[in-house]
Structure formats: structure tokens, C-alpha cells
Amino acid sequence: MSLIIYLTRIQFDHGAVGLLREEMDLLGVSRPLIVTDKGIVNAGLIEKVLEKAGGDRKFAIYDGTLENPDEVSVIDARDLFRQKGCDSVIAVGGGSSLDLAKAVSLLVTHPEPLDQYAAILGGIPKITAQKPPVIAIPTTSGTGSEVGRAALITLNDGRKLGFISPHMIPEVAICDPDLTLGLPPYLTAATGMDAVTHCIETFLSPRDNPPAEAIALDGLGRAMRSLRRAFRDGQDREARKEMMMASLEGGMTFQKGLGAVHGMSHALGGLKSPRLHHGTLNAVMLPAVLRFNQSRAGEKYTALRAAMGLSENADLAEAIAQLSADLGLPSSLSQMGVPEDCIPLMVGRAMEDHSTATNARPLTAKDYERLFREAMEGE
Secondary structure, eight states: OOOOOOOOEEEESTTGGGGHHHHHHHHTOOOEEEEOBHHHHHTTHHHHHHHHHOTTSOOEEEOBOOSSOBHHHHHHHHHHHHHTTOOEEEEEESHHHHHHHHHHHHHHHSOSOGGGGOGGGTOGGGOOSOSOOEEEEESSSSOOGGGOSEEEEEOTTSOEEEEEOGGGSOSEEEEOGGGGTTOOHHHHHHHHHHHHHHHHHHHHSSSOOHHHHHHHHHHHHHHHHHHHHHHHOTTOHHHHHHHHHHHHHHHHTGGGOOOHHHHHHHHHHTOSSSOOOHHHHHHHHHHHHHHHHHHHHHHHHHHHHHHHTOOTTOOHHHHHHHHHHHTTOOSSTGGGTOOGGGHHHHHHHHHHSTTGGGSSSOOOHHHHHHHHHHHHHOO
16 A cells, blocks of 8 residues: 655745745644744844744744754743744754754644653654644755655754654745755755655655655756756856755655665764764765665666666766765864764664665675775775
């Protein structure tokens, strides 16, 4: 049986943020908590959002989002929501702010502890629709979290777990490519590779969902045609629009499941030191996983090559490694400062990650150890 649900209300185009007040009125909310980070505030993007939402609205702002949002931040933002009498959450930022906002909305109405709602701990049926609405406004093009049913949160014990439910999908996604104009080259590259990885891993997932596969291939093609352009010229409006659509489409396919790249990146994302960017981790580990999966999902590689504009005999792993190199991203975990002695712990956490079950090829702990060590050395 295939369960196919698409997905939520989406406003997409240059200038879409101008519809924020209208969307708030449709939801019947007027006192939102804005969840963001200090970089977004310093860039002046929050002022743009507040202007579009209307000066007569009452707002509270939480700007303490970390690169990998954690349990402490969820509680702090939830407490601010209650103190200010908020009725909704507006997430403005990258995937970290969007994930944090979804987790805050959950804990406003669902009792602690947070970990009881984690997917791998049996938490999916515990998450109900009784939670304040979330409006997601992405300012990067990569995570797809604006239409994703998961929030990835690092718990106090260091585990980075997924909180997954259809009720976690934001009620509205406002996707305005203009908010990504001038995004620095590194963030353009890292978040763009996140979108590329989402499209590839969801397409390779063994679950049966042909519409999701078609969307994933379309998103991958857009990213391959536009990511280098967006990286070279941060003001290229067409490239920014294409990358935001690629990111959105990657998120629209999440219900098909991800794979080993995300099992590994989720595990590493829980490290307290070094702090590691999720998209960069995906870029580093994707070539090794593509080589590992080829024996099981090789027939799908033909479709991936076509979507990426490659020749029918091209090596997918090499093509991804070359793309990462063109974008100036590191080629190994060692270059990112990951200590080799953490691999045993990471293997255990990756084996427990919810993404592992939908990898194209079944994994053992030994497989994960080999993949981590291959990624440590890189291309």
C-alpha cells in the first residue's frame, strides 16, 4: 500500500513574503513567536518580515537558534512563547530555525520530556494536531524543512533525533527566493548540496512512491543546472529561484525516506565539537554512499545520470565529488576536523537513525564503519 500525501499550503515566487499578513489572517493568528538566529536578525531580514506582517501585530522574537538546534533551545523558545502569550510560530531562517520552530510548537501543547516523541523511540503516534500553527519562511535553499514532516533536534545526551509526524509539517510555507539573494558562497554551496542529497537519497529509497520519485528527479535537475551559478553570483535571481524550488522539491519527497548519508550526518551533527554543518557533511559522505548503493540500486542510476545531465556511463560518485570541489567544499571528514576515534560511537548512532531503514541497500554496523572511514579519507 502506498500512502501519498502532498503536503501543505505553499506560496512560492519572488516577493512571496509579502503574503505573510494574508496567510496569518487565514490562520486566524496575530501574536506569533518568530524563531530565527542572530545572523538573520543582523542581516535585516526580520525587519522585512515584520513589515510584511503588519505593524499592528504583537511579536516576540527568539534568535538563539544554533547551527544544530538543541533541546535547551526548544525549552527556552517554548517558555518565551508562553510568557508572551503567543498563538503561532513563524520560522525565519535556514533549516535549523525551521526545525526548532516545529519542535517549539510541539512542546507548547505536548508535555515533556521531548525525547518521548522521537521517531526511533516510538514517538510518532504521540504527536497530535493539537499544536499552534507554524509558518515557515526559508532563507536558504537546501533543507526542505518548510514542507518536511520532521524536526531534527540534538538532545541533552548528544543524540540527534528526528521528531516525525504529518502534524509537524508547517501549515504554510512561504518560499521567497529574494530572501536568499546575497547568501554567502559557502552557505549557498553547503545548503545546495543538502538539496542535491535529499533528491538523490529519496529517489533511491526502496519505498514505492512514483510521484515522489518524479519530483526528486526534477529537483535534482534544477539543482545541477543552477547551483554553480548561484554559487558564483549571489544576485542571480533565476538561479536563486531554481535552487529554492530544488530545495522545496527535495522536502516534498521526504516521506519516501532518506538513507545512509543522513544516518551518518545526523550522527555527526550531534557532536558538541567540532560543530558541523549538515549540508557540508552530506556533500562529503554522498560519494562513498553512492558507491556502496550501486550494486543494489544500479538501475536507478541511469535516471539519476539523465537528471544530472551526465553521460550514460558517468560515475555518479565522481560527478558529486567534482561538484563539491567546484563549490569549494571539503572532500573529507578529516578536513572538517572530525576525530577518527569518534567513529565507533557514530556507527552506533547511525544504526539507530530513522534514515537507515530506507537506504537503497541494507546496512550493517561494519558497513557503516567502512563508510565513515572512507569519508574520513575522502576522494
